Amino acid sequence: MFRIHRFALAKSFHLRFFSPSAAALIEEPAIEAAPLTYLEGLPKPGPVETILAIPRSTSGKSIAAKERKAGRVPSILFEQEDGQHGGNKRLISVQSNHVRNLVNKLGRSFFLSRLFKLEVRPEFESDEIIEEVRVLPRLIHLHSITDIPINGTFIRAPSTALLKVDVPLVFTGEDVSPGLRKGSYLNIIKRTVKFLCPADIIPPYIEVDLSELDVGQKLVMGDLKVHPALQLIQSEEQPVVKIMGARVSDQRKSK
Structure with missing residues (x-):
């Protein structure tokens, strides 16, 4: 069994809490520390994919409806510190088909735990880049029937950020689990677990090894x-x- 090792945020890392719901700044002076990297044996994300976006000047139901009709997803790009109440907030729209394909390919929970490069351009076809930033999808609302994205929220994810992430779980070792081989069944209680993650090492998922579990x-x-x-x-x-x-x-069947 492995136990989670907690760490002293304020003492060990000069990181800031970045969340759309609640945020706090660590007021201590900067501490030089080695960059955090993914560890061997733990899941690593694949290549960072790019999501193109264009700015929006206004918001509202009618504007959002026009964006969706044009094949775009009205979205918001938040600053790290409590972005919903101010800060560097940018209204954007992203391409509906592209986001839909990403969500279908990765799965919704995996999409929301993955970092992307967001390029904000005047138009999707333009070569000019207004802003290029690494982001974490915070929310993605899908149509209940068609699964077409309705709106989305992204949060900037620089290396100095600490982000709350619902990390999806992937279960392994079912074929050799002593309990399952005896005919018992697997009761999955949680499919995601919430962690406070330094932006540079957000896990794409967490493996849960069932190979030694008995009844x-x-x-x-x-x-x-x-x-x-x-x-x-x-x-x-x-x-x-x-x-x-x-x-x-x-x-009863076995009797």
Whole structure:
């Protein structure tokens, strides 16, 4: 089992809390530290993909409807510190088909835990770049029937940022789990876990190894193997997955 290692944010890293809901600045002087990097044996993201955007001058229901009709997704690019209440906020629109393809390819939860390069241009066909910034998708609303993106929110993600991320879980080792091989079943309690992540090492997902779990055993959030610089926001004792005994219906079938 692996336990999550907490870290002293204010002492070890000169990072700032970047969240659209609540933010705080660390007022200590800058501390020179080695750049954070992904560790061997832990999941690493693939190449950073680019999302093109164009600026919008106004917002509102009628403007948003026109954007969607034109094949664009009305979105907002927030500054790091409590962007919803001010700061460097930019109204943008992104290409609907491109975002839809990314969400379909990655999966919604994986899309929301992945960094992208956002290029804001006067027009999509233009070579001029107004702003080029690394971003984390914060929200993406999809149509309930068509899955077409309705609106989106992005947050700037420089290296100095600490971002709250719901990291998706990927379960492995089901084929060799002693409990599952005995006919028990897998009770998945959590499919994402919220961490406070330095922007440079946001994991694309977290692997949950089931290979040693027997009947009645479980894994909790504190058992997850992650980079020591990630801070778990939820309780370490909250269960993630458990191997349950055979269902009553399965027991009846075996008689």
